[in-house]
Amino acid sequence: MSKMLAPDAEAAPAPEQKPAAYGKAAMTDLLEEIDWGSCEVLNAVSKDGIGRVAKQGMRDQAELLLQSDADEQARSLPKGESHRCRLALRVPLPRRRQQHVSFATWRCKRRLTHCTLSLQLLITVAFKSTTKVHSLQIDGPDDGRAPKGVKLFVNCKALGFDDAESRPAEQELELSLEQLGSRIELRFVKFQSVQTLSLFIHSNQDDGDVSALSGLRLWGAPVATTNMSEFKRVAGEKGEGE
Numbered sequence: 284m285s286k287m288l289a290p291d292a293e294a295a296p297a298p299e300q301k302p303a304a305y306g307k308a309a310m311t312d313l314l315e316e317i318d319w320g321s322c323e324v325l326n327a328v329s330k331d332g333i334g335r336v337a338k339q340g341m342r343d344q345a346e347l348l349l350q351s352d353a354d355e356q357a358r359s360l361p362k363g364e365s366h367r368c369r370l371a372l373r374v375p376l377p378r379r380r381q382q383h384v385s386f387a388t389w390r391c392k393r394r395l396t397h398c399t400l401s402l403q404l405l406i407t408v409a410f411k412s413t414t415k416v417h418s419l420q421i422d423g424p425d426d427g428r429a430p431k432g433v434k435l436f437v438n439c440k441a442l443g444f445d446d447a448e449s450r451p452a453e454q455e456l457e458l459s460l461e462q463l464g465s466r467i468e469l470r471f472v473k474f475q476s477v478q479t480l481s482l483f484i485h486s487n488q489d490d491g492d493v494s495a496l497s498g499l500r501l502w503g504a505p506v507a508t509t510n511m512s513e514f515k516r517v518a519g520e521k522g523e524g525e
Contacts, residue, residue, distance in 0.1 A: 324349065351404045428495040437481075438476075438478050484496070
């Protein structure tokens, strides 16, 4: 004899399924995806690398700075002299003073080179696998040393300062004071297959001789890949595929 359901008995409703996260909500902190041993920082005072501003427990400490290395000659320049040198380079030279002013111009160029290099930082973040980078956050001190002009490069091996200055970047940022400490979305289509991400800091908020940052965070997602070496061929039944 078959069992009969009571008229008022109803099946339990299926649990509500939440929609899959997408866009910004699907992006996670890339802290665990960074290959720390392959990261590099050029022209920094500290030699302990990017970890002091990017690792868990250190990137939240405002007193830990990654600071550009201002050499002794750049530090000795009087305040405002680099600005006067820039103006001198644009002034037409009288013919009778050509030799004298040319030497002064050369001296200004040399001093400007020292000033420019002293404020620059070149940071390369390496990932354990190919990664999509969606957004970033840069923190800095409130004394004018925080980064302002930043160029972002993808998968540029052996990138130097000359290359970073002249080469077109995947994206250029001009950070305002309000953007410091805030999450900034990148042109996502440009950062879909990232193995290394290089940040070239070429100016700071106060146009000073030293740049510094206190924190760096990246959000994104690793690119799903299939390692075919992990698969084994499975033999089919006799006659299969014939």
